[in-house]
Amino acid sequence: MNRHLALVLNSVLPGSGLLLRHPGVWPAVPAVLGAAGLSLIAVALTSPGTAAIIPVGWCGLGLWIAAVLVATIAWMLVERPSSRDLSAIQPLFREVAKAYLSGDLAAAEQAARRLVALAGTEAGAWRLLALVTRAQGRTDQAAKLDRRAARLELARI
Numbered sequence: 291m292n293r294h295l296a297l298v299l300n301s302v303l304p305g306s307g308l309l310l311r312h313p314g315v316w317p318a319v320p321a322v323l324g325a326a327g328l329s330l331i332a333v334a335l336t337s338p339g340t341a342a343i344i345p346v347g348w349c350g351l352g353l354w355i356a357a358v359l360v361a362t363i364a365w366m367l368v369e370r371p372s373s374r375d376l377s378a379i380q381p382l383f384r385e386v387a388k389a390y391l392s393g394d395l396a397a398a399e400q401a402a403r404r405l406v407a408l409a410g411t412e413a414g415a416w417r418l419l420a421l422v423t424r425a426q427g428r429t430d431q432a433a434k435l436d437r438r439a440a441r442l443e444l445a446r447i
Contacts, residue, residue, distance in 0.1 A: 321360065325353035379409050386418055390425070398422045413442040 328349055382405040389398035402419040409415045420435035 321353050321357035325357060328353065379405065379412075379415075382408065383418070386422065390422055395422060395426050399426065411442065413439040416442065 382401055385401040386398050386405060389395070389401060399419070399422045402415070402422050405415045406419050416435050416439035420432045420439065423435060424432035
């Protein structure tokens with residue numbers, strides 16, 4: 291998530307920075323900015339004698355409603371991990387743990403990579419692969435895997 295863009299969105303329209311948390315919601319960002327800008331213009335210019343500007347505020351409200359609808363639809367379409375693969379995932383966790391604890395790091399890495407292939411949206415799978423990779427002495431690659439797991443955990447919050 292781009293923190294600077296989230297700060298701008300939140301300063302213009304509090305709470306709208308949450309639009310950036312889900313990848314499919316990016317089309318709503320310009321709509322939110324446009325709606326907020328038009329609304330601010332409408333508020334600033336709606337004084338006695340400027341009644342012709344009021345429709346601009348209604349346009350802003352319409353854009354805001356459209357942004358909320360797009361954000362809601364995108365949020366509903368975001369792929370979430372399913373529990374149907376649980377029967378295949380649990381044995382792989384056990385296999386990784388068993389191989390790691392017995393010192394067979396090659397088998398542990400192979401099982402951890404299969405686990406990541408099945409449960410790529412689970413931060414725990416990436417952390418387990420990072421653990422095995424670190425035990426093999428590849429600390430740079432393990433750090434990358436840990437960062438990926440942290441991004442997945444952050445996306446779930």
